[in-house]
Amino acid sequence: MRHGLGWDESVYLSQYDPRRPAAFFSAPRSRGTSLLTAPVVALTASTTVLRVVLTVLSSAALYASFRVWRPLLGTRVTALAALLFASLWITVLSGPMAMPNLWVAFGAVGAVGCFLRGRGVPLACCVAGVALFRAPDAVWLVLPMAVCAAAARGRRRMLPFLAAGLAAGLAQWIVEAYARWGGVRARLHVSSATEGDLGLHPNLGTAWHALNGPLLCRPCTSGPPDLPLTSLWWLALPLLAAAAVLLTWRDRRRGRNAPTAPIVLCVACAAALGVSYLLLIGYSAPRFLVPAYALLALPVATVAVRIARPRVLAALVVAVCAVQLCGQFLVLGRQTAETAAKDARYVAAARGLRSLGLTPPCLVTGPRALPIAYAAGCASAQLTGNNASTTRAGLLRRAALVPTALLTSRGQRPPHHARDWTPYELPGTPGWTAWKAPGREQLPPGP
Numbered sequence: 001m002r003h004g005l006g007w008d009e010s011v012y013l014s015q016y017d018p019r020r021p022a023a024f025f026s027a028p029r030s031r032g033t034s035l036l037t038a039p040v041v042a043l044t045a046s047t048t049v050l051r052v053v054l055t056v057l058s059s060a061a062l063y064a065s066f067r068v069w070r071p072l073l074g075t076r077v078t079a080l081a082a083l084l085f086a087s088l089w090i091t092v093l094s095g096p097m098a099m100p101n102l103w104v105a106f107g108a109v110g111a112v113g114c115f116l117r118g119r120g121v122p123l124a125c126c127v128a129g130v131a132l133f134r135a136p137d138a139v140w141l142v143l144p145m146a147v148c149a150a151a152a153r154g155r156r157r158m159l160p161f162l163a164a165g166l167a168a169g170l171a172q173w174i175v176e177a178y179a180r181w182g183g184v185r186a187r188l189h190v191s192s193a194t195e196g197d198l199g200l201h202p203n204l205g206t207a208w209h210a211l212n213g214p215l216l217c218r219p220c221t222s223g224p225p226d227l228p229l230t231s232l233w234w235l236a237l238p239l240l241a242a243a244a245v246l247l248t249w250r251d252r253r254r255g256r257n258a259p260t261a262p263i264v265l266c267v268a269c270a271a272a273l274g275v276s277y278l279l280l281i282g283y284s285a286p287r288f289l290v291p292a293y294a295l296l297a298l299p300v301a302t303v304a305v306r307i308a309r310p311r312v313l314a315a316l317v318v319a320v321c322a323v324q325l326c327g328q329f330l331v332l333g334r335q336t337a338e339t340a341a342k343d344a345r346y347v348a349a350a351r352g353l354r355s356l357g358l359t360p361p362c363l364v365t366g367p368r369a370l371p372i373a374y375a376a377g378c379a380s381a382q383l384t385g386n387n388a389s390t391t392r393a394g395l396l397r398r399a400a401l402v403p404t405a406l407l408t409s410r411g412q413r414p415p416h417h418a419r420d421w422t423p424y425e426l427p428g429t430p431g432w433t434a435w436k437a438p439g440r441e442q443l444p445p446g447p
Contacts, residue, residue, distance in 0.1 A: 213226060
């Protein structure tokens with residue numbers, strides 16, 4: 001709760017923070033997270049307050065999204081599904097964080113449930129919410145539901161609501177595409193380049209490797225994850241989903257009342273949401289598949305409740321769930337500590353910059369500039385990479401007007417244009433150096 005803000009969080013929060021300049025907002029991002037947090041950052045600069053508010057909101061969204069499913073699958077299945085999803089370490093860690101993937105998950109669960117129940121307006125709202133948080137994910141989510149609606153006469157009346165929700169959620173993204181990049185196609189092209197050229201990139205190995213962290217694995221290689229025994233659930237997940245489909249299909253053929261459509265559509269939407277992250281990009285992060293996990297929790301819970309009918313097997317299911325919970329909280333403890341340590345380094349670097357005289361208005365550039373600049377209250381700028389936002393000439397012009405620092409890692413030399421800037425090692429960091437531009441009074445750190 002008390003740890004600082006990460007890289008992506010700093011970007012999202014800065015967009016509507018009245019106290020800090022907005023960081024560069026790259027083409028793949030969507031504005032939903034910034035809009036969600038805007039009222040909080042407008043009222044307070046406290047990270048603790050922000051995290052408490054997000055925890056409360058995400059808890060309410062967890063209940064509301066899975067509550068939609070109670071008439072479809074029953075109370076026990078729905079409650080177990082919510083528990084299974086909520087107990088994943090990445091779900092717990094994401095709850096108080098200003099990141100989009102968990103909110104996409106809530107919207108996806110709610111959207112599929114509302115679609116199956118024929119609730120058009122809530123369906124449109126859920127789809128619009130998903131599109132606000134992650135525009136491409138909304139398109140993938142809608143595809144299976146649109147196919148289902150087109151194929152089943154009784155569900156065709158849901159098509160206008162799907163279209164309306166998608167259009168409403170994508171409107172801002174499309175307007176921004178024309179305003180900043182010249183059109184939707186141009187924005188998609190820039191997004192693809194930022195993501196490392198979208199195309200056929202089978203990514204199962206890297207997704208498996210990143211399952212228990214780090215929070216972003218880029219560049220990423222295939223291999224077993226940390227604490228591999230706590231990751232067996234991931235290998236079992238597609239098997240359990242397939243078992244749920246087969247069991248409900250068999251029950252349906254035998255004339256029993258089985259939730260075939262809900263289970264099949266859950267699996268189809270989860271697969272669609274996972275396509276871009278498992279097949280189209282060359283890196284991974286645990287949060288990418290959170291929406292798929294949320295949807296797959298429902299068929300998995302269906303299988304678990306079905307198996308648990310005999311008392312002996314019920315004890316076995318409870319034992320397996322307990323082991324799973326223990327494993328997830330073990331990973332959560334490690335990842336929470338690592339995340340807090342990384343964010344603390346950003347805060348320490350920002351504190352060091354302020355001691356050098358970098359107070360607003362100011363400018364920070366170089367590796368890790370975005371989160372450190374946000375923590376220091378400065379603007380950020382990059383010359384290269386996915387967040388390139390200025391030119392060398394533009395950077396030097398700004399450096400002549402406001403206090404400016406270039407950040408480098410341990411042992412790294414600054415680029416040619418900053419060779420005459422004065423270096424200061426930043427305390428509390430792993431050897432990071434701030435190269436302060438001339439033209440301003442340079443205040444070395446105090447004793």
